[in-house]
Amino acid sequence: MVSKKLLNAIIKQYSLPLEGLHGLSHWARVLENGRLLAPLTGARLEVVELFAVFHDARRRNESTDYRHGHRAADYVRAQRHLLDLNERDFDLLVMACAYHVDGGTIGDVTVQTCWDADRLDICRVGLQINPKYLCTEAAREETFMREAVVRGVNRYVPELIKSEWGVEL
């Protein structure tokens, strides 16, 4: 689980609106997608949860910002002291953040699960999920995709934002 201390540090430096398209609700939906996917894919859940809160944390705008993945990876490295991860998991988190923007689908299953958890929430910006860009069989499952579409289109606000993170949006 993501600690409140870490989440507060990430929120403090986030330069875009917390209620925005790449803000807290998106992070929480990615986290929920990840929690659903990880048991099916065998991904390291700790990594997927951290990816959810780090991957867009260094965005500079809500549209095209191709370097934000690499900035997120640099930020993860800078926050190493706050992360209770072994070296392998830490490297997976850095990789997942750095390359999540590129549309790649090949990699370690934990990295793939991170990318799928994010891409399943693409409908919030008016785009459709393209199964071609989903990495895992679990994410491409029809019901799974349909439910992610509903959550994204409605910009559903996960309850965990309040219950786990203690944040009121």
Ligand SMILES: [Fe+2]
């Ligand atoms: Fe994202």
